[in-house]
Amino acid sequence: MVTLSELEAQAMQLPQDQRAALAAHLLDSLPAVLHDDDEGVAEALRRDAELDRDPSVGMTLEQFKAAFGR
Template sequence: MSVIAEVEKLAFSLPENERAKLAERLWESLPEDFIDEAEIEEALRRDREMDEDPSKVITLEQLDTLIANRPRRK
């Protein structure tokens, strides 16, 4: 088992509040430029858009079908 898989297994065995603390500490350990503010803003915009018009939301299965049926580039 890889180190990451072992750490993940241990992390998921922690109580929820300890997992949250660990996630926060890991997030804070990343360099500041790791966080792309433009991507965060885009995600928040899309979230607002889905809240405003739930008819735009598709399921994961619908997305998978769209991807599988898209025209292939040559």
């Protein structure tokens, strides 16, 4: 039986477009993280209320870009 690390090593040898297709297929096979009746609206409203209560928990666009190296 192939181990996860062996499978990952093999997958990394695929061309970029094939790796992207494989990744998309694997992600599509998983349940949605925010799978609920309101499609995540409740979580968005909770986060918005949290920012209203304490704006310091948020970040500026510049901080966001810096966090992702852009």
